[in-house]
Amino acid sequence: MYLLLDIGNTREKAALFDQGEIRTLSHLTADTLKTLPLAAVYFACVADDSRLSALQKRLALDHLPWHQISSQAKAFGVTNSYAEPQRLGVDRWLGLLAASRLYRGQSVMIVDAGTALTIDWLDKEGNHLGGWIMPGLRLQQQSVVQQTAKVFNTEPIDAQLLPGTETVSCLQNGCLAALTGAIRQGWLLEKAQVLVFTGGDAPSLISYLPDLDISPEPLLIFQGLARYIDQ
Template sequence: MILVIDIGNTSIKIAATDNYKIISYQRTTEIDFINDCKSVITQFPQIKNAALCQVGRINLDKIKQLEKLVSVFKIENHIKLPFTNLYQSTTLGNDRIALVSGAISRIEKEESCLIIDAGTCVTYDYIDKNLNYHGGAISPGLRLRYESLHNFTANLPLLTAQTIDNFIGNSTTTSIHSGVINGLAQEIKGCIRQYEQKNKDIKVFMTGGDAQLLSTQLKSRFFATPFLMLEGIYYLYQFNKDL
């Protein structure tokens, strides 16, 4: 059993994980991070190691305190990857490395897959049947879309995401919800169709903080996997621990 940690842009997730099963899971903050890690370690004293993926900001002292509690494996570009990276940028984000690895841990041999992560941004990541990672797309997430409408106009209110029953808005509020929720849902559907044209049997995973809300608006066939990031972090730890 190890402690798996995802330091994202909007929240920190920690989980006691054993053989790809999430035994204990919680969200925490930078302020409570160390105390919550200590609490999990106290509950599961067999935890001696942690695997960490960081894309959000956190005080370096917090990481140093964590390293005094357990041995920490960090997701970084130099680690061994279970896929061939064909991305042309000099670096691939740690979160995308973890997501791709989580999907690979779930697919069968010679299956291709598309991972849709609906968080602060919506990312699309494609892996072909030979485990080549090609990249995909990055798009604004729900919160960014709501904030953009509010921040870059004079009179539109700042709303919070919610499911919609009708795509035709009959007020400013319902029109904003339709434009944001239905707009992103249609984007996702169109993106899935594009990838299905490349491979009709492609396996589609959807994860991220807004995945559950968006899934109610989508009728495309995909696998909703709320812990895909954590599974990928665990998989990368296992993949690298004997090197």
């Protein structure tokens, strides 16, 4: 049994990988892990080193090997498009690795809707065709509020694909339109046969794109991590 960790900018997500199966962990604490027969930890981290160190200490798993996965020029039949492959975000790299196994022989457009929203394209031969990065739904709104004097926002987000009639709805609806518009524009490029969504905001965004044939893959990043174990 292996512990899989996706350490993001705002939080960490965890799962267990055992005999080909992935099961998410809702509570990541030393108490929840201490009775498990763990062999090693495989993790991806886009946060800074101090956050990683604090997590390692909190989980009390110093006795296990920790394997950090980084983006590569090529692995498992997937070729990175970056001239400096290590600069591709590891979460994007893992999404490509997972998609290449899940949709073997098909071209894929991967939307990862988190703090940032990323779109990546993978052709049917496993070549990464490049991608886009943009602020996610909340980050877009925060940016506008922080950089302007008279625009404000409320929580929770209740966006609609309609014109707003006061500042909050104008902001929220506009940011939603920007993201869904980018996704539609990406799909219109006709570089993929399959449209895959993952990330925390994926369920919400999918609901605003009912006409698109979307394959939700909430475990995509963990499936990419598992490729380094289940080769």
